[in-house]
Amino acid sequence: MNNKMLKKPLPSPEKKEIKLGYMRLSDSAPLILSQELGLFSKYDLTVSLKRDVSWANIRDKVITGALDASQMLAPMPLVTTLGAAGIRAPIITGLALSLNGNGITLSPDLWKKLSNHITNCGSPYFNQRSKEEYLKTNKQITFATVHPFSTHTFLLRFWLKSRGIDPDKDVKIIVLPPEQMVDSIAQGVIDGFCAGEPWNSIAVSYGVGVLAASGSQIWNNATEKVLGVLEDWHLKNPATHLRLRLALMEACEWLADMNNRELAIKVISKPEYLDISEHSLRPSLTGKIAYNRVNDSHxxxxxxxxxxxxxxxxxxxxxxxxxxxxxxxxGKEIEQAKISSISQQCYRTDLYREAARHLNITSPDSDYKTETITDQFSDLNNGINESETPAIRH
Amino acid sequence: MIDIVDNDPIKIMLVDDHLERAASVEEKLTAAGFIVLCRLPTTTGLLHQIEQHQPDMVLIDLQSPGRDVLESLSVLSHHNPKPVVMFTEEDDPAYIEAAVDAGVTAYLMDELNPKRVKPIIDLAIAQFKSYQSLRQALDEAQRKLANQSIIEKAKVLLMKKHNIDENKAHKTLRTLSMDTNQSLPDAAKSVIELMEKTVV
Known part of the structure; x- marks a missing residue:
C-alpha cells in the first residue's frame, strides 16, 4: 500500500483544550513525554494532564466528560462497553500506548515454599500430590491484582494455571491499589501480586519480593495501556482525537529508543508527575531487572x-x-458474536491506520494475529535459581 | 425485592480521609435515621474492614484509591459471595455527573432497593458539596489573609528604606502595581524580593 498517496492534510482540531487522565505508573511515560517534548503543542493542542488515583475514577470521568481522554487499562473500553462492571458506556480506543510492563512478585517465603516443590527442572510447578500437600499444610495463599478487569488479572491467572495452581480454588485473588502492594506483601497480608512498575522493582529492592515472571514472559507483547475516549466524544472531535493520537505516537516512538530512557526517567520522576525516585523507575524502563535483591540485573x-x-x-x-x-x-459465558462485535466496536484499528498514514508508519494488514500464552519461564527461573534463595533441585 | 429486607435499616460504611467531612456526613445520615457502622481512612485494609463490619453499602471518597478494590468484590468474590453493585448503574448520566462532581460514590453490598438507597447518596452528595464550598471559602479567606500580610510586609520595607509613612508606602505600592500591570499582592511580592536581594 502506498501510504503517501493516502495521506491527507491534517484537519483543524474541533477542541484544543484537552484534559487527559493518567495514573502513577512507569508506563504513563508516553503521556508525560508528549507534554514535555512539546508534541501536543506541535499538533495545536493544549493538554492538561490529570493524575488520578483509581481506574474507576478515570472511567467515570471519561464517561461524564470531566476528562476528554485518558490512559486506560487495555480491557477497560471493552468491559465498559459490555457493561460488565456496573456502569455501561461505549468507550473506544484507536491507540495502544504500551505493551507488557507488568510483573508477578512473590514473597520470599512463598517463593521458597514453591521452590521446595519443584517437579520439573528449574521451574516451580506443582504436581497433584505436592500441591495437595502444600495447600493442606499452608494457610490460605492470597494474591493481589490491581483491578479485576486488567491484564494483571489475566497474567496472574495464566501464570498460576501454568504452575498447576487453580486460580479459583487454590488461592484467593483480591484487588489492591498498586501503591499498597509493597506494604501488603511486606506485612504478609498478601503472598504475591501482579502489578505494573515500579511496584515490582520497589518490592525487590526492599527485599520483600522476588520477581517470578514478567508480563512479557507470560503473554508477550500483550496490549497494556490504551488511549480511551467515549465513542460519542470521538464522533464530536475526530480531528482532535487524531491529533492526540499523533502526538502520543511520536512520544512512543521517542521512547522506543533506549538511549532516551534515562531522560524519560528523569522527567516522569518529577513531583508534578509520578513523584517516584529515579532509582525505582530505572530497572524496568532501562530493561535491566533484578529478580531479587541479591542477584545481578538481567x-x-x-x-x-x-x-x-x-x-x-x-x-x-x-x-x-x-x-x-x-x-x-x-462466571458466565459471553456469546461469541458479542465478543467479536464488542472487539470491533472498541478496538478501532481504522483509527490507528488513519494516524499511521500521517506518520508514514506501516500498519499490519490484518486486525487479528495469533496470540501465544507461554508456560515456559526458563529464563527468569534460571535467574532466580542462581540467587541465594534456596531452591531444592532434584 | 423482599419486604423483610426492605424494612431492615441500611448499614453504611464511610471511607474518607477528610475526617471532618466524614463526621458531617455521618451526622446527617444518623439524623435521617440511617446506621453508620464506621468511618475509615482510605489506606486501612478495606477488604478486611468490609469482612469485619459487613456493611450493606459503602460510601467512598473519589480521592480514595480504594474504589478499584470495591469494584473487584463483585467479580473476584469466589471467597466473598456478596455481590457488589455500583449504584451508578442507574442509567441517569446526570446523576453520575453529580456524584463525580461532588467527589463521592457508592457501592451496594446487597441487592437493595434503589429507592431506599437514593436518599442516602443524595445526602452524601449534598454534604460533600457543602464541604467543597466551605473548603473553597476557607481557601479564599486564607489566600486573602496571606495577600494582606505580603502587602503589609512590603509596606514596612518601603517605609524603612525610604523613611516614608504608611500612606506614602501604600501609594508607592499601588503606583508600582499599576505601572507594571501586576496585582497589588504581586507587586508587593516583587518589592519584597527586590528589597531582600539588596539587603544581601
Missing part, C-alpha cells in the same frame, strides 16, 4: 514496549482474548 529490554512491533495497533485478536478471559471473572 536484560529484559522488552519489559516495556513502546511503538516497536506495531505496539500502537489495537489488535482485535487481543480484545477477543481479553473478553474471553472476562468470562472466568464474570
Amino acid at each position: 536484560d529484559l529490554p522488552n519489559f516495556h514496549v513502546f511503538s516497536k512491533y506495531n505496539a500502537g495497533f489495537p489488535w482485535r485478536s487481543q480484545a477477543e482474548l481479553m473478553l474471553k478471559e472476562c468470562e472466568n471473572l464474570l
Whole structure:
C-alpha cells in the first residue's frame, strides 16, 4: 500500500483544550513525554494532564466528560462497553500506548515454599500430590491484582494455571491499589501480586519480593495501556482525537529508543508527575531487572514496549482474548458474536491506520494475529535459581 | 425485592480521609435515621474492614484509591459471595455527573432497593458539596489573609528604606502595581524580593 498517496492534510482540531487522565505508573511515560517534548503543542493542542488515583475514577470521568481522554487499562473500553462492571458506556480506543510492563512478585517465603516443590527442572510447578500437600499444610495463599478487569488479572491467572495452581480454588485473588502492594506483601497480608512498575522493582529492592515472571514472559507483547475516549466524544472531535493520537505516537516512538530512557526517567520522576525516585523507575524502563535483591540485573529490554512491533495497533485478536478471559471473572459465558462485535466496536484499528498514514508508519494488514500464552519461564527461573534463595533441585 | 429486607435499616460504611467531612456526613445520615457502622481512612485494609463490619453499602471518597478494590468484590468474590453493585448503574448520566462532581460514590453490598438507597447518596452528595464550598471559602479567606500580610510586609520595607509613612508606602505600592500591570499582592511580592536581594 502506498501510504503517501493516502495521506491527507491534517484537519483543524474541533477542541484544543484537552484534559487527559493518567495514573502513577512507569508506563504513563508516553503521556508525560508528549507534554514535555512539546508534541501536543506541535499538533495545536493544549493538554492538561490529570493524575488520578483509581481506574474507576478515570472511567467515570471519561464517561461524564470531566476528562476528554485518558490512559486506560487495555480491557477497560471493552468491559465498559459490555457493561460488565456496573456502569455501561461505549468507550473506544484507536491507540495502544504500551505493551507488557507488568510483573508477578512473590514473597520470599512463598517463593521458597514453591521452590521446595519443584517437579520439573528449574521451574516451580506443582504436581497433584505436592500441591495437595502444600495447600493442606499452608494457610490460605492470597494474591493481589490491581483491578479485576486488567491484564494483571489475566497474567496472574495464566501464570498460576501454568504452575498447576487453580486460580479459583487454590488461592484467593483480591484487588489492591498498586501503591499498597509493597506494604501488603511486606506485612504478609498478601503472598504475591501482579502489578505494573515500579511496584515490582520497589518490592525487590526492599527485599520483600522476588520477581517470578514478567508480563512479557507470560503473554508477550500483550496490549497494556490504551488511549480511551467515549465513542460519542470521538464522533464530536475526530480531528482532535487524531491529533492526540499523533502526538502520543511520536512520544512512543521517542521512547522506543533506549538511549532516551534515562531522560524519560528523569522527567516522569518529577513531583508534578509520578513523584517516584529515579532509582525505582530505572530497572524496568532501562530493561535491566533484578529478580531479587541479591542477584545481578538481567536484560529484559522488552519489559516495556513502546511503538516497536506495531505496539500502537489495537489488535482485535487481543480484545477477543481479553473478553474471553472476562468470562472466568464474570462466571458466565459471553456469546461469541458479542465478543467479536464488542472487539470491533472498541478496538478501532481504522483509527490507528488513519494516524499511521500521517506518520508514514506501516500498519499490519490484518486486525487479528495469533496470540501465544507461554508456560515456559526458563529464563527468569534460571535467574532466580542462581540467587541465594534456596531452591531444592532434584 | 423482599419486604423483610426492605424494612431492615441500611448499614453504611464511610471511607474518607477528610475526617471532618466524614463526621458531617455521618451526622446527617444518623439524623435521617440511617446506621453508620464506621468511618475509615482510605489506606486501612478495606477488604478486611468490609469482612469485619459487613456493611450493606459503602460510601467512598473519589480521592480514595480504594474504589478499584470495591469494584473487584463483585467479580473476584469466589471467597466473598456478596455481590457488589455500583449504584451508578442507574442509567441517569446526570446523576453520575453529580456524584463525580461532588467527589463521592457508592457501592451496594446487597441487592437493595434503589429507592431506599437514593436518599442516602443524595445526602452524601449534598454534604460533600457543602464541604467543597466551605473548603473553597476557607481557601479564599486564607489566600486573602496571606495577600494582606505580603502587602503589609512590603509596606514596612518601603517605609524603612525610604523613611516614608504608611500612606506614602501604600501609594508607592499601588503606583508600582499599576505601572507594571501586576496585582497589588504581586507587586508587593516583587518589592519584597527586590528589597531582600539588596539587603544581601
